[in-house]
Amino acid sequence: MAELEQEMEARDAVATERTQAVQSQVDEHEQRAYETERARQQRLARLQSAGQWMLAADQALEQGELGVDNALGIADQDFSVVRESASSAGQGMVVVYSERIRAQIALARDAASNRDVYGARIALQTAGEQLRLARAATLERSGASNTLLNP
Known part of the structure; x- marks a missing residue:
């Protein structure tokens, strides 16, 4: 009888250990999902x-105001942060769109500094189209599944 009790206790200990290991994995995945x-x-x-x-x-x-460098500098900094975050999350298309937007912002800044209002606005329009695509790619959550599977 004592032997049977010891065997049951050993099985319970193994089951408890397995349950704790599974719970630890679940907690880890939940934390990763939250952070993502x-x-x-x-x-x-x-x-x-x-x-x-x-x-x-x-x-x-x-x-007709050409002093837009400050506003575009702030936008560029935001896109730089988005690019880094998207790169870490495995959202390659968001990285690509962010780089394209930053290039268009640079064109807009150059055009504005050369008093080319039309060129600056065209560059911003192109950047706006890329922004729409970046937003859509971010909403897709494509990088989230990879992040959860790969610790």
């Missing part, structure tokens, strides 16, 4: 902020 979603939400917020700065710059250019 939080980073995605932060990217979306940065995209929104950058888009607003680009819009402000475009509206200023529309009024």
